[in-house]
Amino acid sequence: MANYFNEEFETLPRAALEALQLKRLQATVARVYANVPFYKQSFDAAGIKPEDIRSLTDLQRLPFTTKQNMRDSYPYGLFAAPMEEIVRIHASSGTTGKPTVVGYTQKDIETWSELMARSFMAAGAHKGDIIHNAYGYGLFTGGLGAHYGAEKLGASVIPISGGNTKRQIMIMQDFGSTVLTCTPSYSLYLAEEAAAEGVDIKSSKLRVGIFGAEPWSEAMRGEIEANLGLDAIDIYGLSEIMGPGVAIECIEEKHGLHIWEDHFIPEIINPETGQPVAEGEKGELVITTITKQGIPLIRYRTRDITSISYAPCACGRTHGRIARMSGRSDDMLIIRGVNVFPSQIESILVRIEGVEPHYLLIVDRKDNLDTLEVQVEVDERIFSDEIKVLQTLARRIEKEIKDMLGVTCTVKLVEPKTIQRSEGKAQRVRDNRKL
Template sequence: MIFNREMETLPREDMEALQLKRLQQSVRHVYENVPFYREKFAEKGLTPEDIQSLDDLKKLPFTVKKDLRNNYPFGLFAVDQSKVVRLHASSGTSGKPTVVGYTRNDIDNWAEIVARAIAAAGGKPGEVLHNAYGYGLFTGGLGLHYGSEKLGMATVPVSGGNTERQIMLIEDFKPTVICGTPSYILNIVETMEKMGKNPQESSLKYGIFGAEPWSMEMRHELENRLGIKAVDIYGLSEVIGPGVAIECAEAQDGLHIQEDHFLVEVIDPETLENVPDGVEGELVFTSLTKEAMPVIRYRTGDVASITHEPCVCGRTTVRMSRVKGRIDDMLIIRGINVFPSEIENVLLQIEELEPHYQLVLTRKGPLDDVQLNVEIDRDVFYALSGDLNHDKIKTIARDIKRQLKNQCFIAIEVNILAPGAIPRSEGKAVRIIDKRKAASV
C-alpha cells in the first residue's frame, strides 16, 4: 500500500496550482495574525496581494532560528492560545529553546504526512513498528508514533535507552520496521552481537533513520548487520517535525518532499539567492498548511540539493539529497571545508575500525587544532593482545590519514582507541567535542 498515492503522483502543474493557493492562504494568515511577519512584510513593502505566483515567494522575507528565540515562547503563533493542543520545543542547549505549537488540524496533518512517509519506507498496516526515537519535547518520538498509528501499524513506543530491553521487545513483538537515530540503532546492533545474537535473524525488514546526518557507508553498515533496507527521514520542529521528506524503499535515492504541505528552496547562504537543481546550498522551507505556527522561508541551516527528476517509485514530488551537514557544523581544517559526515564516509570504509568516531576541537595559540578519535576493530584489538602501540596500529593510523588526505583533502591527527572507548549514544550521536572555549579561558 502506498498512502495517498493520488497526492504523491500529482502532475507538476496541478501540484504547483495547489501550492500557490495554499501559499497565498498561509501568507495572509501570518500577515493578519503575527505582528512579527506583518512588520517584516512592511519593511519590504509587501502585502498578501503581492503574491500572485510561486516565483513571488522570492519577494518574501526569510525566517531564522534567532527570530523564534526572540519571540519566545508564543510570539510567532498565528492562532489564539485556546486553539493550541500541543507544544514542542528544541533541546535549548544555548539559551531559550525554540517553541512550536500545533492545532488539532496540525496534528492530524502531521500524522498523515508521517503515515505517507512510513508507507514510502516499506511500512504496512497490520504490522508492528518499533519506535526508538526519544519521546517528550523532541518531535521525533511522537511524530513517528502518530504517523504509525494513522497508517494502521501496531506502534511500540519504547523511546530511547534501556537497550537490552529493546532487544527483548524486538524478539518478542516481531516488528518489521524500526525507527531511531542511526547511531542509536547501531548501538542496539552491537549490543545484540555482544549478547551472542545474530541481528540479521530478527523480524526487522526496514529502518527509518534520521535526526542526525549519516553517511552512505553508515547505511551500508546498518543494512548489512541488521539485514534490512534503511531509509533516511528528514524533518525539523520549526517546520512541523519528522516526515517533511523521506526516501522511498524502492530507490533510496533522494528524499521525497511532501510538497502539498511544504515549499522547498535551496539558496546560496552567502548571497541568499536561489541555486539550480543539483547544486548544494541551504535548505529553506515555507509551510503551506500549518495553522498554529506557520513559517515563511525558514532557513534550516541544513546543506543539501534538490531535483525535479522522476523517481522509479512513480512519485512525482521534488526530492532532496541526503543532508550533508549543517552550515554551523562545517569544519575548516587548515583552510579546507569539511563536514563530519564526509569524514565518516571515509572511516566506515576502513575494515580495521569500529563505526564510531569523535572529532575533538582545541586551540593551539591562534590556530584551531582537530584530533580524530577512532576505535580499533574488536577482533584486531584482541589479535594484537590489546597493544595499542603495536606497529599494526601505527600502520592503520597512517592509512586513515592517507585516506582522509586523498578523499577529503585534509591533514588531521588520528588517535586510535580501544573498542568501546567512545561513549555510545541513546539519541543523537555526539560527533564533535569542542574544547576551544575552555582552552582560551
C-alpha cells in the same frame, strides 16, 4: 508497484501540485500577515502585501525567517493561532539554553500524522507492521511524530523510546518488531549489543529501518544494512517545520528524499547571497510551510546543505527529491540526535569560576555512537590544585552540560594557553566523524 498512503496527492501532476501550492501559499501569507506581528512588520518593511503574491516565484520577494527570529519571539510570539487552539507544544534546544518552541493545532497534528504515515508507506512499511519506535519521547518531536504516524498507518507501534538497550533487544525479539525507527548510530549500537548478548539480530523479523535526526553517510547505510539485515531508509525533518516526516526516501529508489510539496515549498539558495541556485546545485534548504496553523513559517532557513531534483522517480511520486544533507551553513552539531551549538557550551563555561573562555569540542564516533569531549582551559590556580579539585570541577561541567543541553560529554581540563589561538574566527570544533 509503489504503495501510497494518499495516492491522489503523492502522484499529483506537477502543474496541479504547483497550483495547489500557490493557493495554499496565498492563504498562509494572508494568515501570518493578519495574526503574527513579526510577519506584518517584516512584510511591511519589505514593501510587500499578501495580495502581491500572485505566482510561486513571488515567494522570493518575501523575507527569510531564521532561528534567531524564533528565539527573539520566545516562547509564543510566532504562533498564528490562539493558545486555546494549540493542543501540543514541542521544542528543540536553543543556543542560549532557551528552546525553540513550536505549537500544533488539532489539524496540524492530523497533517503531521498523515505525512508520517505517507513516509512510513514510502519506506515500505504497511498496516500489518509492528513498529519499534526507539526515538525519544518528550519535547523532542521524533518519538511522538513517528508514533502518531504509525497509528495513522494502522500499524502496531511499540513506544519504547530511547535507552535501555538490552530490554530493547529482548522486546524486539519477543514482540516480533518488523520496522525500526531510531537514529542511525543507535541502530548500529543495537546490533553491537545484540551480538554481545549472543543474539543474531539479522535473524529477527526486522525488515525496514527508518533513520534520521542526525547526519549519516551512504557508507553507514551499507554498514547498517549488513549488520541488521534490513532496508535502511533516510528520513528528514526539523521541529521548526513540523518534526520528522518532512521528506523521506522511497524504498524503490533510495536516491533522494521526497519532500511533501503539497505542505512545504522547498527552495535551495546560496547561503551567502540568499539567491536561488539552479536545480541540482548544492545550497541551503529553505522551507515555507503552507498548511500549518499553529506556527506557519515563511522561507525558514534550515541551514542544512542539500540540492533538489524534480526528475521523475520510478516510484511514481511527483514530489521533488532533496539529496542527503551534506553539512550545515552554521556551526550547529548534531550529536546523538541532539542539536548542539558551541555557543551553548560557551554560555555554560563562562558562568563557572576558574574556567577560561578557551575551549575545544572534539566530536567522534566510537562503537558507532557519537562522543563529545569538551577540552577547556582552567586558570593557573585551579590547574595547580590537587587532582580531586580538578575532577570535581570536570564532573560539575559535565553535569551542567547534560542538564542544560541533554547531551552526555567528557570534560578534559587543560593548562592555560594550551588550546590553539586563532587570529580570525576561533576554531571551536573538531569533528572526526566520517559522515
